[in-house]
Amino acid sequence: MFSKRGCSHCTFQNCPVRPYAKRKPNTKQADCIYDCLDLWLVKWAGLLGDGHQLHGISTFSFQTWLSQARQSKDYALPNSSWSQGMMDLYSRFLEMCKDGTWKRIPSYTWLYRSTQLNLKKSLKLTSEKERKETRLFPRNMDTEGVGFEYAMFLNPSEKRMVCLFQPGPYLEGHPGFAHGGSTATIIDSTIGGCAIFVAGRVMTANLSINYRNPIPLGSVVLVDSKVDQVEGRKVFLSCQVRSIDGQTLHAEATALFIRLDSTKSLQQQMSSQ
Numbered sequence: 001m002f003s004k005r006g007c008s009h010c011t012f013q014n015c016p017v018r019p020y021a022k023r024k025p026n027t028k029q030a031d032c033i034y035d036c037l038d039l040w041l042v043k044w045a046g047l048l049g050d051g052h053q054l055h056g057i058s059t060f061s062f063q064t065w066l067s068q069a070r071q072s073k074d075y076a077l078p079n080s081s082w083s084q085g086m087m088d089l090y091s092r093f094l095e096m097c098k099d100g101t102w103k104r105i106p107s108y109t110w111l112y113r114s115t116q117l118n119l120k121k122s123l124k125l126t127s128e129k130e131r132k133e134t135r136l137f138p139r140n141m142d143t144e145g146v147g148f149e150y151a152m153f154l155n156p157s158e159k160r161m162v163c164l165f166q167p168g169p170y171l172e173g174h175p176g177f178a179h180g181g182s183t184a185t186i187i188d189s190t191i192g193g194c195a196i197f198v199a200g201r202v203m204t205a206n207l208s209i210n211y212r213n214p215i216p217l218g219s220v221v222l223v224d225s226k227v228d229q230v231e232g233r234k235v236f237l238s239c240q241v242r243s244i245d246g247q248t249l250h251a252e253a254t255a256l257f258i259r260l261d262s263t264k265s266l267q268q269q270m271s272s273q
């Protein structure tokens with residue numbers, strides 16, 4: 001039932017999923033192992049259910065291990081689904097990080113790990129349940145390239161956050177183009193990251209988007225957001241979504257974020273409303 005060859009893709013011994021696959025360019029070995037294990041679990045653990053023993057390891061403990069491994073995986077690193085355009089833009093921003101002007105924002109399955117943002121207080125206020133179980137919406141797909149492929153960079157002095165975004169086929173709206181809701185999601189997340197950096201724990205109160213030109217699936221766009229004004233608890237931001245060459249304006253948006261009570265956890269805040 002299991003190949004004894006080992007997976008040439010990730011070198012995970014006895015991987016039954018891709019015994020003959022070649023390693024994809026730019027794939028980190030660790031990422032690939034998670035992929036293979038994931039598919040392996042879906043294939044076998046899903047069929048057998050929890051509590052069964054495979055190779056002496058219970059599927060339950062394997063799932064727990066996998067879930068912990070996923071939480072510590074940085075999804076904003078290049079993977080083999082990234083187009084050359086995405087890689088080039090990523091390299092350009094990485095270069096600009098060298099003198100400290102820009103900072104790459106790692107991206108985990110839960111928001112509050114992003115230590116580059118202004119979240120030290122929020123981290124303390126986040127419950128164990130929130131930390132372990134909150135899964136950030138744009139990271140809702142495990143297969144690389146099918147949904148939201150993105151990486152963010154923060155310019156602290158300009159209070160600006162950019163997001164390199166490559167929408168995959170599962171985000172389709174009109175044939176061949178990204179669904180407007182997926183564009184709204186990536187705008188909300190980018191603007192939201194910027195607002196979090198400036199004000200800490202915030203929520204979107206208003207997001208207004210003008211869609212100017214559709215975004216082809218698989219293309220790469222730059223979501224460029226900045227803080228315009230802070231008035232008490234209110235953070236006003238604006239954003240533009242453009243093609244890499246800057247020639248096509250895909251969308252522009254304005255947003256209002258409201259800072260939450262910094263002494264209360266999100267749960268306390270919500271239940272007191």
Ligand SMILES: CCCCCCCCCC(=O)SCCNC(=O)CCNC(=O)[C@H](O)C(C)(C)COP(=O)(O)OP(=O)(O)OC[C@H]1O[C@@H](n2cnc3c(N)ncnc32)[C@H](O)[C@@H]1OP(=O)(O)O
Pocket residue numbers: 105111114152188189190192193202203204205206233234256258259260273
């Ligand atoms: C690196 C990755 C980063 C990823 C970032 C992810 C970001 C994701 C962000 C989201 O999607 S959050 C989810 C969507 N948002 C919500 O579900 C929020 C729902 N709304 C609420 O919970 C509350 O309405 C809210 C927390 C926004 C405000 O409630 P509060 O009780 O704290 O404030 P309040 O209602 O007292 O309003 C405070 C001020 O803001 C004003 N305000 C509130 N909502 C407004 C609105 N919608 N438009 C204009 N003004 C508004 C309000 O008038 C008032 O102004 P003044 O102080 O001048 O009187």
